[in-house]
Amino acid sequence: MRSSRAKLIVFTIALTLLAGCARKEQVPTPAAIPSPPAREVPERVAAALPSALYVASAASIELYQIRSAELALQRARTKRVREFASMLLESHKGASMQLSLAGRRLNLLPSARLSPLHQAMIDQLRAASDFDSLYRRQQIAIHRDAIAVHRNYAALGTSPTLRPVAASLVTVFQRYLRLLRYL
Numbered sequence: 001m002r003s004s005r006a007k008l009i010v011f012t013i014a015l016t017l018l019a020g021c022a023r024k025e026q027v028p029t030p031a032a033i034p035s036p037p038a039r040e041v042p043e044r045v046a047a048a049l050p051s052a053l054y055v056a057s058a059a060s061i062e063l064y065q066i067r068s069a070e071l072a073l074q075r076a077r078t079k080r081v082r083e084f085a086s087m088l089l090e091s092h093k094g095a096s097m098q099l100s101l102a103g104r105r106l107n108l109l110p111s112a113r114l115s116p117l118h119q120a121m122i123d124q125l126r127a128a129s130d131f132d133s134l135y136r137r138q139q140i141a142i143h144r145d146a147i148a149v150h151r152n153y154a155a156l157g158t159s160p161t162l163r164p165v166a167a168s169l170v171t172v173f174q175r176y177l178r179l180l181r182y183l
Contacts, residue, residue, distance in 0.1 A: 048156030049149070055103045055162070058153075058169070059110030061146045062099060064118035065092040068125060068135065075131045084183050085135075088176060095172055102165045118142075136183050143177040 049057060065088060072085035096110075103110050114122065121138055128134040147170055154167035 048158065049153055051106065051157065051159045051162055052108050054149070054153045054157060054166070055099065055106075055108045055110055057115075057149050058099050058146075058166070059096070059103075060113075060115040060118050061142060061149070062092050062096040062110075063112070063114050064121060064142060065089075066096065067114070067122055068138065071122070071125050072131070072135050075125075075128075076135065077132050080183055081132045081135060084139075084179065087179075088139075091172060091176070095169055098165055098168070102161050105161050106159060136180065139183075140177070140180050143173050143180065146173045147177065 048054075069085040069089035069092070072081055073089070076082045076085060100110050121142070125131065125134060125138065150166040150169040150173065154163050154170060157163045157166060
């Protein structure tokens with residue numbers, strides 16, 4: 001658990017540094033959107049990510065999900081892992097498209113590259129001798145981190161275009177995190 005937290009913190013810091021290079025978001029004054037109660041925001045995420053940083057983080061998570069699922073379809077030894085990867089692949093292709101469309105409306109184009117952390121995770125999967133076990137552990141970690149990122153932005157984000165996308169992605173990641181118990 002601490003390893004996942006550390007990875008999320010390092011990833012957030014790295015993306016914060018990159019956000020300085022991102023274009024500023026041109027968004028009209030946010031409409032009155034009721035925020036979820038503060039208790040739903042993870043304690044480990046104190047403030048909302050800027051929209052550009054949220055899009056970059058979410059895009060890397062989605063790309064990791066797609067690439068790791070494609071790898072699982074090739075390398076997984078068990079049928080359950082391949083079936084899970086197949087479901088995940090279809091679901092996250094749709095989620096990526098949803099994020100991309102919302103980001104484009106705000107001139108925040110999601111990157112087609114993985115963050116260094118997510119690239120390292122893919123590299124570990126490629127080299128794994130026990131692929132299925134590592135895939136499951138990585139999926140649990142990435143789903144927990146993704147829930148924290150999306151829940152935080154849904155509750156505290158400034159973009160009325162991105163907040164509903166973030167909220168819907170929380171539901172997607174929660175559903176798959178529950179399914180991971182049976183993998």
